[in-house]
């Protein structure tokens with residue numbers, strides 16, 4: 001599903017953000033990506049979404065080699081990846097419905113399909129009653145739910161969440177985790193970068209830890225600690 005083989009990414013300033021890193025995530029897994037600030041988590045995500053390219057190694061998504069793709073083919077890759085961010089990244093001048101619909105509009109879905117799919121995605125995240133609200137009328141947890149609906153509305157095979165609970169209080173963070181668990185149970189692979197020790201320790205899922213661009217731990221039912 002997501003495979004990196006001996007991947008090295010060096011930025012122009014000489015920093016090796018990933019250094020000979022290999023990981024293999026199977027379809028349907030729920031994987032936490034941990035490591036201190038600067039360890040390379042965001043870079044790993046950007047390599048999968050093709051925002052940056054590696055100097056060495058190979059990257060596969062859904063068994064396709066995406067290491068070197070023409071820019072014309074990158075939208076096809078991204079269409080299969082739902083993204084969730086710490087700061088939600090909602091469009092403030094669009095309603096809840098319109099934010100989720102917009103993700104489908106840019107992929108060329110027909111208005112008819114959009115009318116069908118958007119309410120289903122918003123129902124899945126428990127926001128059916130807020131279709132006409134604007135982001136600034138919602139709590140942080142509700143805004144993150146909208147962004148999750150936007151990430152899954154196209155039924156991607158992978159959801160990548162970058163610190164999705166970072167701006168939320170502990171109870172709301174757990175609501176969001178339960179939603180991600182549900183989405184994973186329905187078959188979507190989830191890769192979640194996080195600093196939330198309590199969540200990682202409680203969920204007992206696979207944990208991949210990075211340090212200085214290297215994979216230093218990969219435990220099937222791991223905890224957060226990666227320094228010992």
Ligand SMILES: Nc1ncnc2c1ncn2[C@@H]1O[C@H](COP(=O)(O)OP(=O)(O)OP(=O)(O)O)[C@@H](O)[C@H]1O
Pocket residue numbers: 011012013015016017035036037038039040041042043044
């Ligand atoms: N565009 C860039 N140009 C130069 N160096 C970069 C760039 N992006 C990241 N780096 C460096 O690469 C290393 C890995 O950064 P990355 O953002 O991947 O870490 P991270 O684990 O996501 O950190 P955080 O938890 O703070 O988000 C760091 O040393 C960082 O300073």
